Amino acid sequence: MSKPINNKLLIRRLVPWGIAVVLLALTGSCKKMLDVDSSRVVGEKNMWNSLEDTRAAVMGTYGLVRAALADYNAHWLYGDVRAGEFTSPTRQDLRAIISNDLTASYPSLEALSNWRRWYAVINSANIFLERVHEVHEKDLRYTENNMVVDIAQIRFLRAFAYFYMVRNWGDVPLIVSSHDGNFENKPRENQDRVLAWAEQEMLAAAADLPYRYSAGDEQQQGNYYNETTGRWDGALARKLSAYAVLAHLAAWQGDYPSVANYSKFVIDNYQKATNDYISTDHLTAANGFFFNKNTNQLFGFAFDWGHVDASFTGHIEELTLAEPVVNKRIPDIYLPKDSIINIFNEGGDERFSLDTLGTPVSDRYFSNYNGRYPIFSKIKCIMGGVSDPTFRIFTSAIIFTRLEDVTLLRAEALAVLGERSGAIDNLNAIRTRRGLDAYNEEVNGDLLNAIFLERQRELMGEGHRWYDLVRYNRIRPNHATISQLIARNGIYWPVAQTLLDQNKQLTQNEYWQ
Amino acid sequence: MRNTIILLGCALLFLTYPTFAIHHFQEGGTNNQPVDTAGTTVPQDSLVNDTTLVKELTISRVDSIFTDVNVRSMSTAPDEIARFPAVSLQQYLKDQAAGLYVQENTGEPGSVQQMYIRGLPMPILSHKEIYQSQPLVVVDGIPLIGEHPFAFDIQQYQFSRIGPATNLLSNIDMNNIASVTVLKDLASIALYGPMGANGVIAITTKQPTTQRKISFNVYAGVAQRPTVTTINGAYENAFRKQFYDRYTATGRYSADDSYPLYLSDSLNTSYYGPSNWTDSYYQTGLLYSANADISGGSDRANFRFAAGHLRNQGVADETGLKRYSALFNINMKPMKWLLFSAMISGNRVQRDRNRSLRDRFATASYIPDPSSPLSPNDEIYRQYLTQFDNSFDNNATNIVEGHAKLVFDFNRVKIASRVAVDYNEGYRDLFYPRTLMEENSFASNYYGYNQRLIFDNHVTYDVNIGGKHTLFVEGGGVLQWDAFKYNYAYAYKGINDFIKINLLESDPNNGNYLNPTAFPRELVFKFLDYTKQNIVSFYGRGSYNFDNRYTVSLLLRSDASSNAQPTSRWLFTPVLSLGWNIRNDLLTESSVFSTFNLRASGGRMGRLNAFDNFSQGPSYSTQVGYTGNLITPGYNGMGVLTRPYDFGWSGYGIPWSYTDQLNIGLDLGLADERVQVNLDWYTKYDRNQLLGIPSYAEFGYRQSYEAGMEVNNTGVEMLVQIEAFRGGAGKFSWTPSLNINYNQNKLTALPGGRNELIIDNRLFRVGERVDRFWLLQNDGIFLSDAEIPTVDGQPLRYNGIPLRAGDPRWVDTNGDNTIDNNDRVLMGSIFPKVSGGFMNQFRYGKWTLDANFYFNLGRNVLNADMANRFDFINREGTVEINSVKEITFWEKHGDYNRYPIYNPWSNVIPYRAEQDLFLENGSFLKLRTLSLGYDLTELLSKRAGTIERFFIYCTGNNLFTLTPYSGRDPELVDFMGRDTGYGLPIPRTYTLGIRMNL
Numbered sequence A: 001m002s003k004p005i006n007n008k009l010l011i012r013r014l015v016p017w018g019i020a021v022v023l024l025a026l027t028g029s030c031k032k033m034l035d036v037d038s039s040r041v042v043g044e045k046n047m048w049n050s051l052e053d054t055r056a057a058v059m060g061t062y063g064l065v066r067a068a069l070a071d072y073n074a075h076w077l078y079g080d081v082r083a084g085e086f087t088s089p090t091r092q093d094l095r096a097i098i099s100n101d102l103t104a105s106y107p108s109l110e111a112l113s114n115w116r117r118w119y120a121v122i123n124s125a126n127i128f129l130e131r132v133h134e135v136h137e138k139d140l141r142y143t144e145n146n147m148v149v150d151i152a153q154i155r156f157l158r159a160f161a162y163f164y165m166v167r168n169w170g171d172v173p174l175i176v177s178s179h180d181g182n183f184e185n186k187p188r189e190n191q192d193r194v195l196a197w198a199e200q201e202m203l204a205a206a207a208d209l210p211y212r213y214s215a216g217d218e219q220q221q222g223n224y225y226n227e228t229t230g231r232w233d234g235a236l237a238r239k240l241s242a243y244a245v246l247a248h249l250a251a252w253q254g255d256y257p258s259v260a261n262y263s264k265f266v267i268d269n270y271q272k273a274t275n276d277y278i279s280t281d282h283l284t285a286a287n288g289f290f291f292n293k294n295t296n297q298l299f300g301f302a303f304d305w306g307h308v309d310a311s312f313t314g315h316i317e318e319l320t321l322a323e324p325v326v327n328k329r330i331p332d333i334y335l336p337k338d339s340i341i342n343i344f345n346e347g348g349d350e351r352f353s354l355d356t357l358g359t360p361v362s363d364r365y366f367s368n369y370n371g372r373y374p375i376f377s378k379i380k381c382i383m384g385g386v387s388d389p390t391f392r393i394f395t396s397a398i399i400f401t402r403l404e405d406v407t408l409l410r411a412e413a414l415a416v417l418g419e420r421s422g423a424i425d426n427l428n429a430i431r432t433r434r435g436l437d438a439y440n441e442e443v444n445g446d447l448l449n450a451i452f453l454e455r456q457r458e459l460m461g462e463g464h465r466w467y468d469l470v471r472y473n474r475i476r477p478n479h480a481t482i483s484q485l486i487a488r489n490g491i492y493w494p495v496a497q498t499l500l501d502q503n504k505q506l507t508q509n510e511y512w513q
Numbered sequence B: 001m002r003n004t005i006i007l008l009g010c011a012l013l014f015l016t017y018p019t020f021a022i023h024h025f026q027e028g029g030t031n032n033q034p035v036d037t038a039g040t041t042v043p044q045d046s047l048v049n050d051t052t053l054v055k056e057l058t059i060s061r062v063d064s065i066f067t068d069v070n071v072r073s074m075s076t077a078p079d080e081i082a083r084f085p086a087v088s089l090q091q092y093l094k095d096q097a098a099g100l101y102v103q104e105n106t107g108e109p110g111s112v113q114q115m116y117i118r119g120l121p122m123p124i125l126s127h128k129e130i131y132q133s134q135p136l137v138v139v140d141g142i143p144l145i146g147e148h149p150f151a152f153d154i155q156q157y158q159f160s161r162i163g164p165a166t167n168l169l170s171n172i173d174m175n176n177i178a179s180v181t182v183l184k185d186l187a188s189i190a191l192y193g194p195m196g197a198n199g200v201i202a203i204t205t206k207q208p209t210t211q212r213k214i215s216f217n218v219y220a221g222v223a224q225r226p227t228v229t230t231i232n233g234a235y236e237n238a239f240r241k242q243f244y245d246r247y248t249a250t251g252r253y254s255a256d257d258s259y260p261l262y263l264s265d266s267l268n269t270s271y272y273g274p275s276n277w278t279d280s281y282y283q284t285g286l287l288y289s290a291n292a293d294i295s296g297g298s299d300r301a302n303f304r305f306a307a308g309h310l311r312n313q314g315v316a317d318e319t320g321l322k323r324y325s326a327l328f329n330i331n332m333k334p335m336k337w338l339l340f341s342a343m344i345s346g347n348r349v350q351r352d353r354n355r356s357l358r359d360r361f362a363t364a365s366y367i368p369d370p371s372s373p374l375s376p377n378d379e380i381y382r383q384y385l386t387q388f389d390n391s392f393d394n395n396a397t398n399i400v401e402g403h404a405k406l407v408f409d410f411n412r413v414k415i416a417s418r419v420a421v422d423y424n425e426g427y428r429d430l431f432y433p434r435t436l437m438e439e440n441s442f443a444s445n446y447y448g449y450n451q452r453l454i455f456d457n458h459v460t461y462d463v464n465i466g467g468k469h470t471l472f473v474e475g476g477g478v479l480q481w482d483a484f485k486y487n488y489a490y491a492y493k494g495i496n497d498f499i500k501i502n503l504l505e506s507d508p509n510n511g512n513y514l515n516p517t518a519f520p521r522e523l524v525f526k527f528l529d530y531t532k533q534n535i536v537s538f539y540g541r542g543s544y545n546f547d548n549r550y551t552v553s554l555l556l557r558s559d560a561s562s563n564a565q566p567t568s569r570w571l572f573t574p575v576l577s578l579g580w581n582i583r584n585d586l587l588t589e590s591s592v593f594s595t596f597n598l599r600a601s602g603g604r605m606g607r608l609n610a611f612d613n614f615s616q617g618p619s620y621s622t623q624v625g626y627t628g629n630l631i632t633p634g635y636n637g638m639g640v641l642t643r644p645y646d647f648g649w650s651g652y653g654i655p656w657s658y659t660d661q662l663n664i665g666l667d668l669g670l671a672d673e674r675v676q677v678n679l680d681w682y683t684k685y686d687r688n689q690l691l692g693i694p695s696y697a698e699f700g701y702r703q704s705y706e707a708g709m710e711v712n713n714t715g716v717e718m719l720v721q722i723e724a725f726r727g728g729a730g731k732f733s734w735t736p737s738l739n740i741n742y743n744q745n746k747l748t749a750l751p752g753g754r755n756e757l758i759i760d761n762r763l764f765r766v767g768e769r770v771d772r773f774w775l776l777q778n779d780g781i782f783l784s785d786a787e788i789p790t791v792d793g794q795p796l797r798y799n800g801i802p803l804r805a806g807d808p809r810w811v812d813t814n815g816d817n818t819i820d821n822n823d824r825v826l827m828g829s830i831f832p833k834v835s836g837g838f839m840n841q842f843r844y845g846k847w848t849l850d851a852n853f854y855f856n857l858g859r860n861v862l863n864a865d866m867a868n869r870f871d872f873i874n875r876e877g878t879v880e881i882n883s884v885k886e887i888t889f890w891e892k893h894g895d896y897n898r899y900p901i902y903n904p905w906s907n908v909i910p911y912r913a914e915q916d917l918f919l920e921n922g923s924f925l926k927l928r929t930l931s932l933g934y935d936l937t938e939l940l941s942k943r944a945g946t947i948e949r950f951f952i953y954c955t956g957n958n959l960f961t962l963t964p965y966s967g968r969d970p971e972l973v974d975f976m977g978r979d980t981g982y983g984l985p986i987p988r989t990y991t992l993g994i995r996m997n998l
Helices: A002-027 A030-034 A051-081 A092-098 A107-112 A116-138 A144-169 A191-208 A239-252 A256-273 A280-284 A316-320 A337-343 A403-417 A420-434 A447-458 A465-475 A480-487 A497-502 B002-015 B051-063 B089-093 B127-133 B149-154 B186-196 B233-247 B357-364 B378-390 B864-870 B937-941
Strands: A299-301 A398-401 B100-103 B114-117 B136-139 B177-183 B200-205 B213-223 B285-297 B301-313 B320-335 B338-352 B392-410 B413-432 B442-465 B469-492 B524-546 B550-561 B570-581 B593-607 B657-670 B675-693 B704-722 B733-749 B756-759 B762-765 B773-775 B778-781 B808-810 B825-827 B834-844 B847-857 B860-862 B919-921 B924-935 B949-962 B989-997
Touching: A030 B524, A051 A092, A051 A107, A051 A116, A051 A144, A051 A299, A051 A316, A051 A398, A051 A465, A092 A107, A116 A144, A144 A191, A144 A239, A191 A239, A239 A256, A239 A299, A239 A398, A239 A403, A239 A465, A256 A403, A337 A447, A403 A420, A403 A447, A420 A447, A447 A465, A465 A480, B089 B100, B089 B114, B089 B177, B089 B200, B114 B127, B127 B149, B136 B186, B149 B469, B149 B524, B177 B186, B186 B200, B186 B524, B186 B550, B186 B570, B186 B593, B186 B657, B285 B320, B285 B989, B357 B413, B357 B442, B357 B469, B550 B593, B593 B675, B675 B756, B937 B949
Parallel strands: B136 B200
Antiparallel strands: A299 A398, B100 B114, B177 B200, B213 B285, B213 B989, B285 B301, B301 B320, B320 B338, B338 B392, B392 B413, B413 B442, B442 B469, B469 B524, B524 B550, B550 B570, B570 B593, B593 B657, B657 B675, B675 B704, B704 B733, B733 B834, B756 B762, B773 B825, B778 B808, B834 B847, B847 B924, B860 B919, B924 B949, B949 B989
């Protein structure tokens, strides 16, 4: 009688402990459970291990430059809209830029006053330069040559970012290391010092950059990251990109002898880079020069259709195109008819000219010329380079410079330096390709004016005009407002309030105080 | 260190014993089943009919003072709440519980709504913060998983999340619910761990019975079509003309001006004709719900099965929702010491969403030319609507949760082991034909899931020494795996309008394998994301009770999350609760007090971090996009890795954030519980929280995540129920019940000892509320240039722009002759200081009348819709999401005469929303429910004896609103406190229903 009871008691005693032991064993694996690698971001331990990491970092830095240029169409708002020649019928923010009310509180103006995106480029470059050797040590596939070329590109992009910022803000903090995790706020550095540093960086980078990638260049052997020329042409910074930007940098400083030097290097060597002057048709075709990427894009950032890179914003087309070119009633900006006539004042201009009856010979540069809003349609890369007006998604590259720009910059330098014949030769190199007669002082007036007018016509809508006007008025203070702005340091953008709020060492530009 | 904690936790598990930790107490008194220690409602007449067991349960019930039936959190019982024709849990609970605040910002059925218990734990800046401040909803012990906000990372426009964006709490059929409890103080939420840091809503489903029972609940009704004032082009033209008359000489402000075409031609009947679009936009909605359940079994095994269907049509834009639900409970007792119980609940929710242009364009990330808005003319509007016939927008969500539990019952020792799963998946398949978007068709497909798996084990041990001392010890360990995922793709410009899905080449031998065939490859955008979070928790709790008079309870827990950094993965937190039953101690003879309890609890609990981005310190991601094109996949067709500059810097050394809380409560019952009062005072500090501080821009970062933000919420909650008139059976009775809460939040610290911070155009200052508006003070208008104050020859400026005639007279608070951010003032509050519900139940004979009021006091609304209308110059002709004019543009609300006629062309943007001109008092009182019921049980049971209850009722909801707000319904605001005009009206509904038990 007692035995079963004992058994029962035994079970009663033992079962709970048994169960508890089993449960404990099941719960024991909890430590492993907690070490979860994020599937959304790459942690430090999984970066800088292989050649794929450096490739991703190099491409990322390019991507950040493109983002800085494309955000709110900044490149064109800085370069074209601020020049004040375009008119905006509907966008109050653009009107504020046109009237130089740069502190008006529109989101676009606030973004344009904020240099953060450029510093993202710089930080990305700094981290790369500090960490790239780790990959070289860990991954045998990552050759010395590959690393040298990568470093050169990254140094160039970093210097370019500083140059672009100095043009827009003047003095900017000069930061050349990542300070990862130990960030400290820095004051603004004198712009001359920044530019001198940037010039040295670009020269050093230029020395290591190839003329072309994956094309048997002695400075870049074999297939760059195992991809052929088709992948890289036009997409990356090359030796001539560096010299072209150097020419711009020197011109901004008024250092015209250097402009002449740097631009000469480009013009002497462009054939090595499979670069050439382009026809007016190619310049303005929907699938022409601006479409995707090509070697003639001396320094540019592509939105490649084939790479599913087409986008609604980040293109001049978003600002300029409207009916009948795309489905949009009123363009964000347009050039009024009388301005067009003033600028394109020579017959036979393939870009734009009027025939004897006063009707446009072609609509390469302007469509709907006789409508209420003439549409500036020089650049019109819609979708895969088609003329379908229904979908406003664009594929034009952001071009910082091209051979024609460098040629005219050289003409400008030579003109300033008093080498008239060289200047005229370079000017004519463009004029003749656009169907114009060779430069004639009696018809075309002053040489320097003619060169700047040619720049205006050739590079319209490519983000140059504002800086051209500043350079021109530094040489010849003709334009009342702009020379006034130069005198009062008003050519710079205000520093965004958010930047001033977070870094007390920064000061607002004097003009905007 | 970590190992030690694990060991300690494991040892705790080994040594101590809990039942599963559902801390729960009975609501409303309709269902008088006994309640076990810390757990589920125990089936009254089935598995535990062992007398010793029942006795034991009764004893152990006092182990925690907070399972006391006298602590109530809800005004009405689930059975009565179920009469409300609601879709979501939030709607059911909106006016019910003191301390629970529900934000219902649109009347669109099934849309996402927010809940906040005891105020705001952090400033609400985006959907991320909303997600991290939501309370935990627990159904039968299963903590439900929400929709992770990571999908917003790829959205330029964050109006609603990609996918079906259906409210995941649309899965609660109130007819299946035995009790709902809103748990607010640490004493009751601590068992749920860090997931419950924002409060817990514990829901218990009805349990099986041994006798066969069938019940049937049904209602049907209508949602009334709203009446609105419509306007047409002539009205809008006249409205704008006054600005042109005043500020232009020629009807043009400048030569470049373009007057919108649709207003220019007064002969154009599509805009100048009748404005009768409401006939096609607003509708009378159909509502019905039917639920049936059967329950039965034997002493050893029993079950309950319920199935239901609900349909809820909105009153605007053909919105609506359908739900199919089923729930199955089973309890088995194969041995005397073994109880097995399981529950599974499945829901399918299908939603018809609104067709607003904004949401459609935001989904497509493409804004067609906005220069011709929709016509207010019904005929033309109908033609537009017919284009949708060729489209589809299928939104379906499947929500399944279930658990299986084994309880080993060895008298004093009980062991519970449980596996619980919550899984929900959402689909959205979308196609818009060419005609809807400038000849561009659009197709998108979304599939995403959120899933949670829990394995938990508890041991409890119970001793009773000498009848007076009761000791109760429990310990447990919980392992939890959460995973979130979505796949999303969209495509533009299909080859025709007949192929509506994004077909891929399916032949592996074709060179084009897996490339799209019906849509251009270059216009197909694909996304996927996946994240998970694993949590490990151990806890132990001891409660001691002396003679039903004094109780003390201590809970210690240690939690670890995979989202916490390895160096601070574990967090140890204690909670202490004390209880004093004054009635049993000092007032045993009192005839006045039938209940007099004093409760106090205090302690700490961790707060989880929803994003795994922080878990590993500095990281690299693929963000090289920019405004308007966030989704840039790479550069030159290659993937990129850069630091997450747009997301922000996050370094090492991120600690756990946690909440410190103190709660003091008083439960009173007077005159034999005729008057019941529950009063709570609390203060809580949510500490060490991460905040994205705008900083390090010179290192590329938009912000830097730093820990150290601290927000305090202090408040008082009261629930009073009085049987004001208590007639006997069949006599008149009136039972009013008031739940009211007062909450005050305050920012008490910012990271790095900062005193104030500007984030996204909002200012946060230590010592101020976290939900303030930051606005310029408006003081009229400068009628002439001469009125503008000048200092040293400089006129008053706005951000460097000189003010001129026609500009607003903004107050120069700091007197520096410049209007800028320094002159903006913190004012008002987005969330109410006082909110609550006032319920009245009248009974006479077999009649019942309920009248429930809902109110918010001390809150403000920014009328952004009105600001937008006046700022028409900046909203006309530009291809921008804020310029999109909905059909409701042709609706007039508010009083235009309140606003001065400024120069709308001015660069100072006179009609900017950030000024107190548009800030209004958003307090309101609503009659939320008026319900008349009649009990037919007696009448029918004479004929058919099986009828246990037969009750018919008719209900009207949202019958009126009293508010000083000049716009529409003041509830229809977004989380920034703005009335953007986008919320669909919350409908007035009328329903007729039957509740029957057999």
